[in-house]
Amino acid sequence: MNNFYNQKSFTDLNDPQKEAVKTLEGPLLVLSGAGTGKTRVLTARLANLLYSGATNPWNVLAVTFTNKAAKEMKLRLETLIGPSANSVWLGTFHSIAAKILRQNAEIVGLTSNYTIITPDDQVRLLKQIMVDENIDIKKFTPKAMSGVIGSWKDKGYKPENVDNINNDFFANGKAVNIYIIYQSRLKTLNSADFGDLLMHNLTIFQHNPDILNSYHNKILYFLVDEYQDTNTTQYLWLRLLAEKSKNICCVGDDDQSIYGWRGAQVGNILRFEKDYPSAKIIKLEENYRSTGKILSAANSVISNNKERLGKELRTSAADGEKIELIAVWDGIEEARRIGYEIENLSNVGIRHDQMAVLVRAGHQTRYFEERFIEIGIPYKVVGAKFYERLEIRDALAYLRVIQQPNDDLALERIINIPKRGIGPSTTNMIHRYARKNEISFFSATEVLLSTDEFRPNVKKTLQNLINQFYHWTKEEKVISQTELAMKVFEESGYIEYWQNDKSIDSEGRLENIKELINAMSGFENLAGFLEHISLVMDGDTEAEAGEVSLMTLHAAKGLEFDAVFLPGWEEGLFPSQRSIDELGLIGLEEERRLAYVGITRARKKLFISYTANRQIHGLWQGSIPSRFISELPKEDLNENIEGNLGAAASSHRQFEFNQISNQNNNYGPGFIRAKKNKISTLNHYNSSKRDNQNKIKSSFATQFKLSQRVFHQKFGMGTIISVDGDKLDIAFDKAGEKRVISSYIKLSE
Ligand code: ATP
Ligand code: MG
Numbered sequence: 001m002n003n004f005y006n007q008k009s010f011t012d013l014n015d016p017q018k019e020a021v022k023t024l025e026g027p028l029l030v031l032s033g034a035g036t037g038k039t040r041v042l043t044a045r046l047a048n049l050l051y052s053g054a055t056n057p058w059n060v061l062a063v064t065f066t067n068k069a070a071k072e073m074k075l076r077l078e079t080l081i082g083p084s085a086n087s088v089w090l091g092t093f094h095s096i097a098a099k100i101l102r103q104n105a106e107i108v109g110l111t112s113n114y115t116i117i118t119p120d121d122q123v124r125l126l127k128q129i130m131v132d133e134n135i136d137i138k139k140f141t142p143k144a145m146s147g148v149i150g151s152w153k154d155k156g157y158k159p160e161n162v163d164n165i166n167n168d169f170f171a172n173g174k175a176v177n178i179y180i181i182y183q184s185r186l187k188t189l190n191s192a193d194f195g196d197l198l199m200h201n202l203t204i205f206q207h208n209p210d211i212l213n214s215y216h217n218k219i220l221y222f223l224v225d226e227y228q229d230t231n232t233t234q235y236l237w238l239r240l241l242a243e244k245s246k247n248i249c250c251v252g253d254d255d256q257s258i259y260g261w262r263g264a265q266v267g268n269i270l271r272f273e274k275d276y277p278s279a280k281i282i283k284l285e286e287n288y289r290s291t292g293k294i295l296s297a298a299n300s301v302i303s304n305n306k307e308r309l310g311k312e313l314r315t316s317a318a319d320g321e322k323i324e325l326i327a328v329w330d331g332i333e334e335a336r337r338i339g340y341e342i343e344n345l346s347n348v349g350i351r352h353d354q355m356a357v358l359v360r361a362g363h364q365t366r367y368f369e370e371r372f373i374e375i376g377i378p379y380k381v382v383g384a385k386f387y388e389r390l391e392i393r394d395a396l397a398y399l400r401v402i403q404q405p406n407d408d409l410a411l412e413r414i415i416n417i418p419k420r421g422i423g424p425s426t427t428n429m430i431h432r433y434a435r436k437n438e439i440s441f442f443s444a445t446e447v448l449l450s451t452d453e454f455r456p457n458v459k460k461t462l463q464n465l466i467n468q469f470y471h472w473t474k475e476e477k478v479i480s481q482t483e484l485a486m487k488v489f490e491e492s493g494y495i496e497y498w499q500n501d502k503s504i505d506s507e508g509r510l511e512n513i514k515e516l517i518n519a520m521s522g523f524e525n526l527a528g529f530l531e532h533i534s535l536v537m538d539g540d541t542e543a544e545a546g547e548v549s550l551m552t553l554h555a556a557k558g559l560e561f562d563a564v565f566l567p568g569w570e571e572g573l574f575p576s577q578r579s580i581d582e583l584g585l586i587g588l589e590e591e592r593r594l595a596y597v598g599i600t601r602a603r604k605k606l607f608i609s610y611t612a613n614r615q616i617h618g619l620w621q622g623s624i625p626s627r628f629i630s631e632l633p634k635e636d637l638n639e640n641i642e643g644n645l646g647a648a649a650s651s652h653r654q655f656e657f658n659q660i661s662n663q664n665n666n667y668g669p670g671f672i673r674a675k676k677n678k679i680s681t682l683n684h685y686n687s688s689k690r691d692n693q694n695k696i697k698s699s700f701a702t703q704f705k706l707s708q709r710v711f712h713q714k715f716g717m718g719t720i721i722s723v724d725g726d727k728l729d730i731a732f733d734k735a736g737e738k739r740v741i742s743s744y745i746k747l748s749e
Contacts, residue, residue: 004051009044009080013037020282021045023249024054027276029227030251031269033313034298034600035289038251039558042223043073045249046088047080049221057087061219061241065226067092067535069558073225089219093234095535097197100204102531104211108200113404113527115191116534120388121409122146122193129181133174139734140171149179153195154231154263156202159183188438190406198233205240216244226558227252227272231263239275246276254309255302256597258554260590261579270309287313287600289560291320293636294606298599301631305589313600322638325629326609331364331568334609335371338565341607342377342548345563350605352378354562356549358598360574364567365550372548382551387533391498391509392516396533398488401442402472403526408434408441418497420461429453442469468492481526485517553598564602566595569610569626595628608632704728704742711746712738 004010010021017037020030021044030038046062049055064070070091077085089096098116105112117125126149127142148170152162159180167176186192192200205212222242224230227250230238242248250272257266273279287295295313302308324341328334342355357368365381372379387396394417400410416422434444448454449463472488479487489495495513498506523529549561568574575591583590599606610625704710708720710730718732726742 004048007051007080009047013041013044014284014286016282016284017041017044020249020284021048023280023282024049024052024221025247027246027272027279028249029269029272029279029281030249030284031253031281031309032251032284033253033287033311034256034597035287035560036284036313037286037288038253038284039069039073039225041284042225042249042251043076043080046073046223047077050081050084050088055221057084058089059218059220060088060223061096061221062088062090062223063093063096063225063238064090065092065229065557067095069225070095092535093230093237094194094197097201097237098531098535100215101192101197101200104204104208107204107208107211109187110190110192110200113190115189115400115404115407115410116197116531117186117189117191117193117409118388118393118534119146119194120393124409125185125189126178126182129178129185130171133178133181135171135174135178145171145175145178148175149182150193150195151263152179153193153199154233156199156233156236158199158203188406188440189408190404191409195233198237201237202233202240205237212240213244215241220245220247222248224248224250225252226256228254228257228266228269229259229264229557230268231259232265232268233263235265235268246278248276255305255311255593256557258557258590258594258597260583260586266307283311285311285314287315288317289603290315290600291317291604293319293322294599294602294604296636297323297606297632298596300633301592301599301628302596304631305592307586307589320604323632323636324605324607324640325632325637326607326640327625328609328611330611330613331367331615332371334567334611335367337609338368338567338607339371339375339377341565342563343375345605350562352546352548355565356551356556356559356561356563356601357565357567358551358553358556358601360553360568360576360594362552364573368550368567372550378547379550380547382549382555389509389512391512395485395489395494395513395516396530398472398492398494399485399526400530401469402476402484402488403530405442405469405473406440411441411445414492414494415465418493420465422458422461426454426458426462442466476526480521481523481529482517482520484526485520489513489517553594556601557597560601560603562603563605563607564598565607565609566598567609568614569608569629570614570623571626572621572623573614574626575628592628592631595626704745704747708747712740715740 005022010018013021014037017040020028020041024045030041032038042062046060049060050057062070062073064073074085074088074090077088077090101108101110101114102112105114123142123146126145127137130137130140130142130145152166157166159176162176162179164173167173171178186196205215219241222238222245224238229252238248250269252269254266254269257264257269260266273281290298292315295315299312326334326337328337338357342352345355346352357365359365359368369379369381371377387393394414397407397410397413400407401414405411412427415427430441430444430448433448434441437444437447439447445462445466449459449466454462468491472484472491475487476484495510498509498513501509520526520529523532553566571577574595575588579587579591581587608629610629611623613620614623615621704720704723706720706723709717710720710728711717712730712732715730715732715735715738718730718735718738720728721731721737722729727739728742728745729737729739730745731737
């Protein structure tokens with residue numbers, strides 16, 4: 001008889017972990033801090049379910065936060081139970097929902113070969129709609145509109161559920177209308193955006209009890225990792241699917257909820273007991289990942305959050321080495337110092353793939369890339385969006401049209417790439433015709449080709465292109481997708497286009513196209529490949545053996561490394577000013593959870609660094625250390641001050657942010673904005689103390705005069721209305737009157 005309980009992967013567990021792995025029936029919540037073995041328990045429990053014969057692999061659904069995590073779980077499971085691991089339904093919310101939608105697409109007016117549109121296509125489509133609807137797209141950008149629609153979808157709002165309060169703030173109350181048009185355009189295009197995948201699932205389940213019932217019969221066990229980051233739609237989706245069997249096991253950590261900005265509701269995890277009154281709750285307290293000092297730093301920072309259940313991590317591991325706190329002059333110095341530390345670690349035997357640099361903002365990686373290339377440290381930017389590169393999107397657009405000729409956005413993208421002499425007047429004409437007759441761009445082109453609407457040379461070119469698509473579509477049925485891709489990129493002239501391109505990156509682009517073709521080979525067919533790439537979200541590419549990982553804190557969730565570097569711990573950058581401006585205390589607490597996530601990725605060595613000056617959008621700014629630094633336990637820190645930064649660093653340490661944050665017990669965005677003025681004044685005071693050293697800043701000591709036109713990176717263009725020393729009152733064109741420090745202002749050309 002199979003007995004999982006004799007296996008090492010079970011006997012190695014501690015008691016509460018074992019308890020979780022043994023609890024196979026009913027609702028179960030494992031609510032625990034970082035590194036306590038939640039993911040490990042989830043995988044072992046899944047293995048136990050199958051090993052014990054409690055159920056079949058095809059009756060289990062396991063949800064992970066990224067495709068990469070799904071892959072890892074599958075691998076771990078395979079070593080435990082062998083190839084039957086492959087029959088488990090294991091993936092992200094999006095990938096699972098995409099499959100369910102394919103099986104039932106007709107119900108929501110799509111067909112099973114629908115396309116999942118990328119965020120940039122979404123913005124392009126919205127732009128078209130908003131221009132048609134006479135919305136001022138400078139004021140209300142299509143990108144912002146896509147954010148608004150996305151956040152409604154995260155909350156499970158269809159247009160009819162959006163109330164006035166949610167609608168009025170954007171595009172003068174026209175947002176819902178745009179949402180309605182957008183949805184109907186998506187239907188015409190036989191497309192769904194990311195948010196739609198789950199929304200359509202909900203519609204299907206809610207209106208078709210028989211379909212829901214068929215899934216109830218199929219999926220008997222649910223396992224969900226990183227439950228704290230589910231949004232309302234995902235929550236509703238899970239609740240509907242699991243309402244019958246109630247065999248649902250969720251693991252998560254309220255302190256690691258870092259996707260509030262994407263609609264995650266930490267409340268979902270707290271509500272578990274209410275939703276499932278018979279739920280068993282298991283808490284794991286022992287951390288197996290990090291040293292004592294790293295844990296004490298994590299505990300100390302997160303204890304400043306008020307909105308939390310409150311749990312302490314403990315470890316039986318040794319205290320380990322102190323945390324290195326490094327102050328440097330600027331971003332270049334920071335990259336240099338981190339490069340040096342990486343070399344040192346490497347010399348004492350820590351492998352490159354056991355090191356990671358985790359940044360708050362994507363733009364920070366540039367300094368590290370430059371430095372690592374210079375000194376030959378192998379690295380990988382994890383989550384660099386391969387599929388979002390220009391040449392990859394072009395190449396994919398060709399394949400998308402072959403797969404689905406109704407994919408207007410794809411056809412419009414490549415209709416004149418490589419250049420074929422088809423300009424905007426031609427595409428506009430096709431567009432108008434398509435819109436008027438409610439047909440696709442492809443069909444409109446076909447119809448217009450049978451008339452004399454086009455000029456003769458345009459007609460000839462378009463006819464050729466359409467013929468090529470007919471030809472490739474036929475080919476698709478008889479040759480493999482990789483052969484097809486090679487043929488398409490050659491015959492369309494796309495490869496030649498980059499071969500003739502003289503810019504330095506053209507060779508790299510050709511390499512990328514080759515890599516794309518390689519990537520296709522692992523899939524059953526073109527449709528399978530296209531679905532996969534639409535679902536591969538950020539954070540999914542992995543560092544290979546021997547490479548240092550460079551990634552955002554968000555992408556690092558669930559991962560662990562021997563040595564972790566956390567650069568850029570400066571106010572404004574981390575915590576991000578934008579989060580605080582938009583969400584007040586809630587935003588600040590989410591930033592702090594991000595700090596907690598970052599710290600708890602480290603097993604043995606942790607480095608935190610900050611600069612005295614940071615160049616943001618081409619402007620040098622004096623920076624002050626993150627308030628999170630003052631929340632680290634002093635006794636666990638080893639302070640490193642680079643060069644002549646001694647005075648600056650000690651003034652940094654005196655800066656008491658707590659004074660400000662402690663007053664902010666119930667602040668909303670408005671309050672925060674008011675406080676921010678105070679912060680920037682303090683910020684200036686603080687930085688002016690070290691002005692003697694700050695040579696860079698002095699280059700900005702321009703004389704400002706009344707009525708001058710100036711530019712501020714956040715508030716935009718404005719006119720100076722009063723000058724008070726280095727403080728300027730400026731009437732900004734869009735943001736109204738504000739008092740700002742002159743060093744943040746550029747004279748307008
Ligand atoms: P996170 O919150 O960061 O996602 P987690 O709670 O999911 O963390 P895991 O990644 O499952 O934690 O485990 C953290 C590390 O601790 C892993 O290296 C895992 O193998 C190890 N670990 C977990 N439980 C035990 C145990 N009982 N004995 C030894 N090592 C363990
Ligand atoms: Mg985990």
